[in-house]
Amino acid sequence: MLADIMTHLAQLSSIAKSLDAVQRLKILRDFFREDEPAFELNLKKQMKFGENFRDWLCPDSMEFQADYFKLDSRFGRVLYLQGYANYIKDSMISELCDMNRSLMLSIDILPIPTDEAVREIQNKLLGIETNVGATCS
DSSP: OHHHHHHHHHHTTOOOOOOOHHHHHHHHHHHHTTTSOOOOOOHHHHHHTTOOHHHHHSOSOEEEOSSOEEETTEEEOOOOOOSOOSOOOHHHHHHHHTSSSOOOOOOOOOOOOHHHHHHHHHHHHHHHHHHHHHHHO
């Protein structure tokens, strides 16, 4: 599976490498606490003092509003696309990544089986034909 992901990312002119748990946590720390000086995560030392890795990682405050959220002094917003085309051009991702802002991008794709998609389109076409027939009568 990792080989497949690396192959697909290579097609987008990107590279991938495996990360251990501490490396992954450091990426999240850089995102959530961008303005703070980084210091090493030492799980043994933290456990000795009764601390948790979440103290090192998580923002100090979170606020949620109707159309944005606030992490400490930074603002964020979530964009959710539903019913998007079955093919997303890599230029869309490239343009998002070229923005001069900190960005965390997550793409979750839920594929629909072909027979289910065809059935849904046929139902929509039937509905349109029914509406057209009703307005012409």
